[in-house]
Amino acid sequence: MIKIFKIPLSFLRKDFQNAISYKLQFISSLFAILFGTFIFFTFSKLFENANSPLLHEYNNNYFAFSLIGLALTDFTFYIAKSINQEIRNGQLNGTFEELILASKNHILFLISIVSYPVVYGLLRLSTFFIIGIFIFNLDIEIVKEQVYLPLILILTILSYLGVALISASYTIIFKSGDPFNALFFTFSGIFGGVIYPVKALPEISIFISDLLPITYILESLRACLIRGNELDLYSNIIFLSFISLFMMTAGCLLCSLALKRAKKTGSLIYY
Numbered sequence: 001m002i003k004i005f006k007i008p009l010s011f012l013r014k015d016f017q018n019a020i021s022y023k024l025q026f027i028s029s030l031f032a033i034l035f036g037t038f039i040f041f042t043f044s045k046l047f048e049n050a051n052s053p054l055l056h057e058y059n060n061n062y063f064a065f066s067l068i069g070l071a072l073t074d075f076t077f078y079i080a081k082s083i084n085q086e087i088r089n090g091q092l093n094g095t096f097e098e099l100i101l102a103s104k105n106h107i108l109f110l111i112s113i114v115s116y117p118v119v120y121g122l123l124r125l126s127t128f129f130i131i132g133i134f135i136f137n138l139d140i141e142i143v144k145e146q147v148y149l150p151l152i153l154i155l156t157i158l159s160y161l162g163v164a165l166i167s168a169s170y171t172i173i174f175k176s177g178d179p180f181n182a183l184f185f186t187f188s189g190i191f192g193g194v195i196y197p198v199k200a201l202p203e204i205s206i207f208i209s210d211l212l213p214i215t216y217i218l219e220s221l222r223a224c225l226i227r228g229n230e231l232d233l234y235s236n237i238i239f240l241s242f243i244s245l246f247m248m249t250a251g252c253l254l255c256s257l258a259l260k261r262a263k264k265t266g267s268l269i270y271y
Helices: 002-020 023-047 053-058 062-093 096-102 106-112 115-134 144-174 179-191 203-209 213-227 230-265
Strands: none
Touching (some): 002 023, 002 115, 023 062, 062 115, 096 106, 106 144, 144 213, 179 203
């Protein structure tokens, strides 16, 4: 069991040391959260007295609604791009082939890359809410459903770990580019209920929202932090569990096939 955590901890230590070696970049990236929160706080003033039917189930709290969407998109983006980015860097500096050939469990090796992005993403996620609460008076309710927050975060990480693995399989084969993540986050931003409720979308496009993990993640978190709706929360967690399982299975399978093909064709050494 200890050996399983050895590789993730190695990546965590390596990436953390690399991050703090660029102190200004590290600190400025956290300050960027302040400006992003400020923009959405200001924008939320447009809806302060609007009493929109679409926001009724969110207690007409558009600032909390949009900040949850912004913070979770930021968090998931760091996870989704991590493996693809690490593989591409390894291809360019010639270390990827050596690392893959030296690892006994290729999937565990690829998953381990996400260890630092998850920790850093959680730090950024917490910073969004700390800034929102203490600087912009973010109104978050203390409801009993908040006990489900750790489960929702675990399912979120698993879902987007699957996304990261699918994206990585493309990079292993085709080297440059990341079309899957680009399309996935474009659809998530438009149809996932990030900055406006899914019910605001044309009815014909609702089925797209139903296929995206971000839809269930955001609705689950909003049920925990804004309205305390148990029925919505349970159904969203169930759907999110199935999507997480599907994404992880698809990601692991595609990466395994991509690595087998790359070894067979000898393309691991190419960049």
